[in-house]
């Protein structure tokens with residue numbers, strides 16, 4: 001059997017795809033935007049001595065706000081402070097704020113601008129929405145095929161989250177160098193993944209921080225944009241940011257026993273890019289459950305399955321057991337991949353049950 005040449009394949013696909021992908025990623029249609037549940041309701045009047053800034057990280061001590069390159073540790077003031085108890089998402093990384101300077105490097109936030117986009121999931125309690133970052137143009141969905149292994153269902157969750165949050169997704173498959181010595185099954189999974197997601201029009205980049213392949217392509221997407229890098233621990237989010245921009249973000253080896261990431265990055269951090277734009281490095285996710293997942297979110301995401309469903313015998317066909325189901329027929333004939341079908345089915349079951357519950361670690 002001819003050995004599959006990933007690098008050759010990468011370049012061929014890259015040339016063909018890059019024009020089309022860039023167009024998709026650069027679209028700035030915000031018309032479908034729905035606000036987060038916890039949008040800002042109140043703020044104090046803005047006065048002349050107040051400063052404008054961007055929230056770059058949040059810790060127990062407060063929010064770090066960058067105002068013209070100077071960092072202020074800010075608390076919340078007045079009405080905003082009162083609301084804090086009610087809302088976990090009053091301030092998020094990426095927020096544009098006004099604050100009252102108190103000392104050389106501290107202040108009190110008095111106003112938060114309306115957000116134009118957000119990446120969110122359900123928080124650990126399962127009862128609240130948790131914003132990962134806001135006012136972001138691009139979600140860089142970081143995955144690897146091996147070390148750690150690919151979880152296609154996680155990719156679909158991210159893609160639905162970007163639709164809900166008004167972000168443009170880019171799927172970045174890192175550690176492509178490892179595929180050469182991966183098992184046949186893993187190599188097949190890589191090919192199947194591409195064959196499913198590329199025709200759907202998502203920009204997909206196969207990259208490696210070790211060999212440098214794909215890094216320039218990735219950089220060209222990020223220029224003058226605000227992007228959030230998210231994904232499982234150990235896929236190489238911080239390594240990618242280091243490779244693209246020469247940062248010195250801490251990176252960590254995978255645990256040898258489990259071949260899983262070790263949660264090296266612990267704080268979400270917005271970084272100013274040397275060539276213009278911002279990137280957000282985030283801690284690896286242990287789970288990604290969609291906040292308020294509804295069946296209509298699933299059907300609108302799986303538009304290929306919806307298209308087939310028009311030919312099912314029963315208009316309310318669930319495409320699980322019904323006779324004369326066009327989706328099941330397409331599956332049997334390999335016209336849709338089982339990877340895509342299983343992801344659809346699982347997400348739909350979660351949506352019908354009223355909330356998305358997932359655990360990855």
Ligand SMILES: Nc1nc2c(ncn2[C@@H]2O[C@H](COP(=O)(O)OP(=O)(O)OP(=O)(O)O)[C@@H](O)[C@H]2O)c(=O)[nH]1
Nearest residue numbers: 209233234235236237238239251252263264265284
């Ligand atoms: N072989 C290979 N290893 C890589 C590549 N990119 C990153 N790594 C390694 O993968 C490990 C994890 O990288 P990190 O950048 O810390 O991963 P992360 O996604 O930021 O992980 P968390 O901060 O824990 O969420 C490190 O040992 C890196 O050296 C790559 O392209 N190829």
Ligand SMILES: [Mg+2]
Nearest residue numbers: 237238264265
């Ligand atoms: Mg990291």
Ligand SMILES: [Zn+2]
Nearest residue numbers: 312317319325
């Ligand atoms: Zn059907």
